[in-house]
């Protein structure tokens with residue numbers, strides 16, 4: 001396997017790819033022959049590596065001795081798994097009925113514009129993921145959005161710039 | 168036994184049966200689509216619903232087990248309505264282009280619509296998925312997939328290869344390869360077992376018909392065709408014959424009418440393979456008994472799906488594979504050398520077409536190893552289904568043509584060669600010859616009944632002892648060899664793992680990539696129920712028994728070929744034309760990259 005080419009641009013203090021793979025290998029050997037262990041291994045792998053690139057899926061398939069199609073089947077079945085590199089922060093814009101009616105869509109449009117990406121993608125600087133969600137439970141103060149764990153209510157498109165500036 | 172009532176009829180069936188099975192045993196036919204008897208049940212189509220008294224919801228009869236006192240109705244107003252509705256929903260996500268679909272008239276979905284009396288499609292919807300993936304052997308047109316998941320069972324549980332699995336979730340669910348990689352770039356063996364079970368036009372062989380018509384209409388080309396034994400045992404089914412009907416003579420006549428110039432018997436080359444493999448095996452035994460490092464067990468090499476499987480899964484073990492090409496490539500190589508010389512035709516003005524029960528052979532002929540003097544040994548492989556389609560297109564009806572015979576010089580074959588179509592056949596054919604070579608005495612044929620292993624249902628084995636060998640084979644004196652037969656890649660994997668752990672007790676292993684051997688190949692008529700397969704098997708055994716000679720080395724045509732052309736088994740010319748080598752691939756094709 002050519003892990004070389006996928007080496008991350010490591011900043012000081014961060015683990016190298018090799019260290020991450022070693023960690024994942026350890027977990028695999030621990031979980032290997034247990035029922036349903038693939039999901040757990042994928043979870044750990046995503047936590048360690050940040051996302052699940054093809055080379056990593058192959059590594060897992062080989063080490064667990066299960067078909068790659070099964071590994072990819074499970075990773076594409078559960079939305080928590082991502083095969084793309086993820087940004088540092090996740091923006092979730094509410095598209096529930098209340099928010100939609102009160103301008104949720106405009107927020108999405110503006111964010112797409114500001115970040116230069118579409119919903120479901122990650123900005124080029126790997127800072128943000130952009131997602132939409134159904135209802136954040138803040139319907140009274142629509143439109144709402146959430147960045148990581150913080151909820152922003154009654155957001156106006158023009159305020160987005162200053163919100164993002166906090167991150 | 169469990170007692171229940173189905174459609175007011177009291178029936179008694181073994182515990183653990185499903186409602187569907189119970190009904191079937193009692194000649195009550197419940198429509199079912201995703202289910203495949205004895206092979207696959209998943210419960211995705213729900214067309215098999217029935218009413219069970221006391222249950223609020225309709226039940227999928229293929230999934231629900233019978234209970235004592237159960238009262239089942241399979242044909243009520245409600246049931247009929249729901250089935251039709253379910254079917255129409257399926258159609259809303261299915262391209263309705265039956266008029267130009269290859270599966271038309273043999274499509275299980277289409278038949279189901281007719282059976283359920285569906286005359287309208289009230290729902291229109293978006294079709295999901297839709298990748299088209301064409302490899303040298305298998306083509307996938309996933310917009311037609313109905314997610315029955317039969318192919319997943321075939322590839323994962325029966326073959327244990329695991330190329331196809333459900334990907335994504337919800338409406339986006341598709342059956343496919345890891346991350347949608349083209350099937351030609353993953354470790355697919357091209358065995359075609361997925362194709363064999365697909366009920367619709369989603370999985371099929373990659374078409375060679377156009378190329379073959381092209382060769383036939385080319386005035387400068389002499390088009391040679393050869394036919395595999397398992398094709399003959401099955402092609403009748405495409406023309407309404409009972410499974411297992413022998414139609415070899417009619418098929419030869421039909422091939423001439425389709426426009427082929429020469430018709431050869433692949434069995435001739437099967438006999439040749441036996442001779443070549445037997446001497447290769449004895450050479451390996453000699454070296455090994457003499458203390459030299461030699462890969463044993465030797466493994467048969469006639470099944471290209473098996474070959475590709477080893478190249479991907481056990482790339483370090485390629486040395487165990489016999490170097491013999493498969494019979495049809497041997498015949499192709501000889502057609503373009505020996506036969507071309509006799510005819511005084513330039514080999515480049517010949518085209519060799521093989522009619523095979525197999526999808527993997529389509530890939531095999533594209534391998535760079537399968538060439539001599541820059542020419543492919545075989546130019547095209549047609550499956551049993553494809554040649555039937557060509558015959559239909561040409562207006563040639565197998566039931567109406569006369570009879571004909573194979574052409575010289577590749578017309579003769581032994582009973583042993585017929586057995587190449589069956590699991591265990593290559594081993595039996597080879598041992599008949601090896602034993603006689605070594606001892607000069609005939610091997611009592613009933614000695615070779617291999618017994619199934621407890622540990623793996625796809626594997627059988629048997630022992631054979633060599634006493635009083637001839638002068639030249641003294642090294643075999645008193646030696647007992649153990650041989651194994653695997654049919655299906657799961658069984659093959661079992662034997663390979665033994666080799667990897669250096670625990671293999673065997674000297675010779677025969678593997679056929681498809682469970683049961685070529686009679687259930689990926690290119691055979693669909694659907695093939697277990698009864699159909701049984702009848703194909705019987706047809707082949709019968710052919711073996713009625714042959715005037717039953718051992719490969721009795722084939723006079725082969726003897727003549729050695730005398731006039733090849734000189735000796737495993738000799739220089741034979742090595743050049745009839746033997747090959749293999750490619751390390753790896754599970755992710757990692758060995759191919761550099």
Ligand code: SF4
Nearest residue numbers: 322355356358359361
């Ligand atoms: S051809 Fe054989 S190995 Fe390839 S996907 Fe189909 S069943 Fe699996």
Ligand code: SF4
Nearest residue numbers: 312313315316318365
């Ligand atoms: S490809 Fe064919 S066999 Fe596989 S799930 Fe789809 S319809 Fe069923």
Ligand code: FES
Nearest residue numbers: 094096099136138
């Ligand atoms: S609809 Fe947006 S918070 Fe409920």
Ligand code: FES
Nearest residue numbers: 210212213215229
């Ligand atoms: S046949 Fe029972 S659910 Fe498909």
